[in-house]
Amino acid sequence: MNVRGKRILIFGDSLARGAGTYNDSRITSQDVNRAAPSFGSLFASHLLARGASYVWLNSRVGRSATSVFSTESGASLLSQLGAHKPDIVFVVLGTNDIGLSAATDKSYMMAIATAFRQTGAEV
Numbered sequence: 001m002n003v004r005g006k007r008i009l010i011f012g013d014s015l016a017r018g019a020g021t022y023n024d025s026r027i028t029s030q031d032v033n034r035a036a037p038s039f040g041s042l043f044a045s046h047l048l049a050r051g052a053s054y055v056w057l058n059s060r061v062g063r064s065a066t067s068v069f070s071t072e073s074g075a076s077l078l079s080q081l082g083a084h085k086p087d088i089v090f091v092v093l094g095t096n097d098i099g100l101s102a103a104t105d106k107s108y109m110m111a112i113a114t115a116f117r118q119t120g121a122e123v
Helices: 041-047 067-068 074-080 102-115
Strands: 007-012 024-027 054-058 088-092
Touching: 007 074, 041 054, 041 088, 067 102, 088 102
Parallel strands: 007 054, 007 088
Antiparallel strands: 024 054
16 A cells, blocks of 8 residues: 555544544654554554654544444544544454444444545545
């Protein structure tokens, strides 16, 4: 995947950002905090080294894909994030918080992907 010049969103939970941190950050420098690296910051560093124009790390989701829509005003959140027009979205969500139903989790993950694709992003 060619990321040169692309605006990239890493959308996720604590797996993306690191334990105990739920916030946003736009990363434009390859000087990512390596003292306490999270998957998201290491991945952002990798993408920036390959020419991404910026990487936005959003980790406002508390748990699984189900919670995006059931408890966290997911439609509004996805709309806000989509308004930034990311070229590429990586969903890093719920791998350690799988819900009670694989079918339900799958349907919500598909809804997340569809919402971002409707903004023109590659997911």
